[in-house]
Amino acid sequence: MSGKGLLIAAPRSGSGKTTITLGLQRALVKRGLTVRGLKCGPDYIDPAFHAAATGAPSANLDSFAMPNTLLGQIAGEAAEAADIVVAEGSMGLFDGVPGEMGHTGASADIAAFCGWPVVLVVDVSGQAQSAGAVALGCMRYDERIRIVGVILNKVASERHRRLASAGMERIGLPVLGALPREASLILPERHLGLVQAGETEDLHARLDALADAISAAVDLDAILAAAEPTELPVTRHGAPALPAPGRRIAIARDAAFSFVYPHVETGWRATGATLVPFSPLADEPPPQNCDSCWLPGGYPELHAGRIAGASRFLAGLRGFAETRPVHGECGGYMVLGKTLIDADGTAHAMANLLSVETSFAKRKMNLGYRRAVLQANGPLGSAGQALTGHEFHYATITSVGDDAPFAMVTDPHGSAPAPAGGRRALVTGSFFHAIARFSGQP
Missing domain, CATH: 3.40.50.300 (P-loop containing nucleotide triphosphate hydrolases)
Known part of the structure; x- marks a missing residue:
């Protein structure tokens, strides 16, 4: 029982x-x-x-x-x-x-x-x-x-x-x-x-x-x-909340990259995927024996100088992205961009795999649920797939750049669809954290 x-x-x-x-x-x-x-x-x-x-x-x-x-x-x-x-x-x-x-x-x-x-x-x-x-x-x-x-x-x-x-x-x-x-x-x-x-x-x-x-x-x-x-009216077994982006997933994991929803990782492992952690703050590149890379959210704005100086990590990430998908959520999205301005106003060069530029010196709270429709095939699903997610950050975008949008998003309060995130070749990213696929059914 x-x-x-x-x-x-x-x-x-x-x-x-x-x-x-x-x-x-x-x-x-x-x-x-x-x-x-x-x-x-x-x-x-x-x-x-x-x-x-x-x-x-x-x-x-x-x-x-x-x-x-x-x-x-x-x-x-x-x-x-x-x-x-x-x-x-x-x-x-x-x-x-x-x-x-x-x-x-x-x-x-x-x-x-x-x-x-x-x-x-x-x-x-x-x-x-x-x-x-x-x-x-x-x-x-x-x-x-x-x-x-x-x-x-x-x-x-x-x-x-x-x-x-x-x-x-x-x-x-x-x-x-x-x-x-x-x-x-x-x-x-x-x-x-x-x-x-x-x-x-x-x-x-x-x-x-x-x-x-x-x-x-x-x-x-x-x-x-x-x-x-505990009384549950539905089955306790189902498909993973999000598709696994690969069979061996290189996942950044340290004080700057620390957030992935537990149910997402559990779902990936249930499909047979292996998660291989690495530390950008320790200047480790994504392991080469992986077929995708995931940069979670966290606090890169507190470690921007160390990330900018992590030459092995940045070079390895750029090389990885030439042949395999890389996705960044929130903080990971910021690191995939051109520059990140820290709280003191100092600009730090990031991976430059997306053209977005972000700032923690210019702060504005962004908070709320998002429903997103993917604009192209990628690690989180095919074009047209809808996702639910959540956004919570104080960093702002100072320049969105010229990348194609990762998704079109709305909120539960009736907002008009708006472009979110970016995609360039095999690299994608957004400020919202994906929680589950959305089918329109409870």
């Missing part, structure tokens, strides 16, 4: 979902349970923290970008491998984009799809009994889901806890825990969110501290009792 699951969510961003989720995951692992984490939405940083907290793989569940078959496959495989799935919501519980019921990208969609109860994290700073009214609104807003308890966060004092708990008692919602304000429990951040798991100093010591804090402040027995069996 599939393991049980529950969703940790909140009325809004910044309530402490990630901190509490990681602490719960780690605390339950310390109890000897097999725990799996999953992340609602397109966030690409949190799953790596889940994996560190649980010692097991994590992945994303995105009701807007993924078809039901893929959602069922990811959630089902996690549940089958665990005693409990502790999933983390994104933004507010009901926040999403325009779309069909159940396919808006909201965390509530995932709770409803999987049959998971919701534990609500409420930041009670600046309020007390009124937090009960907020929780009551969440309980009544969507009849598809069931909120089974609340964890109070940022509690200022014992009196504050009693008052906030009284508000929850009035609406009949059990208080499963209460955490005090504690700055040392906050994980370090940078411009795209948390500093990545692999770069967070003393990560496991921090996770152990979170687990200890959660164990002291939260009723873990009540959390376990609240979880319910």
Whole structure:
């Protein structure tokens, strides 16, 4: 039988979902349970923290970008491998984009799809009994889901806890825990969110501290009792989310190139593809025994000087691209371009395999889902293939150059199709991260 699951969510961003989720995951692992984490939405940083907290793989569940078959496959495989799935919501519980019921990208969609109860994290700073009214609104807003308890966060004092708990008692919602304000429990951040798991100093010591804090402040027995069996209405087996770009894929992997959705890599491996990592920051070229190269997103803007000076990497990448496909997403797309201007305004020469020029000195947040139609045959599919993806970056394009567009993209809010990315010979790239093929069917 599939393991049980529950969703940790909140009325809004910044309530402490990630901190509490990681602490719960780690605390339950310390109890000897097999725990799996999953992340609602397109966030690409949190799953790596889940994996560190649980010692097991994590992945994303995105009701807007993924078809039901893929959602069922990811959630089902996690549940089958665990005693409990502790999933983390994104933004507010009901926040999403325009779309069909159940396919808006909201965390509530995932709770409803999987049959998971919701534990609500409420930041009670600046309020007390009124937090009960907020929780009551969440309980009544969507009849598809069931909120089974609340964890109070940022509690200022014992009196504050009693008052906030009284508000929850009035609406009949059990208080499963209460955490005090504690700055040392906050994980370090940078411009795209948390500093990545692999770069967070003393990560496991921090996770152990979170687990200890959660164990002291939260009723873990009540959390376990609240979880319910995972209910999936669709098959747990299907085609990979994206086609593998080759049988042996050279994939850049270091502090500058660190982001690929876990479900994408899992899908590639399931088709028999082999992923061969290499490090541009260590001046390693793509391995010659590979038949495609993938430059993921990450933080090349923080390492532009080192990348520009990595002569073996750049020469090897150019040589690789003469005979085999190369694709870059977000940060990888920036490195495929002519120049990258860093935060100080210094321009660094990049691979010059595409004509785009980008700047991190001129910053503007670009954030949101994309639906893209490929304009030519390539590593992600044939011309006309539609993809869903997500874009999140602060770098700007200072010159798009004269390359043909990689795709025509729209957003869920009715934007007109617009060219995105670039393609030249066997090289392609774009700022959006592809999540899955889009067929128009849920």
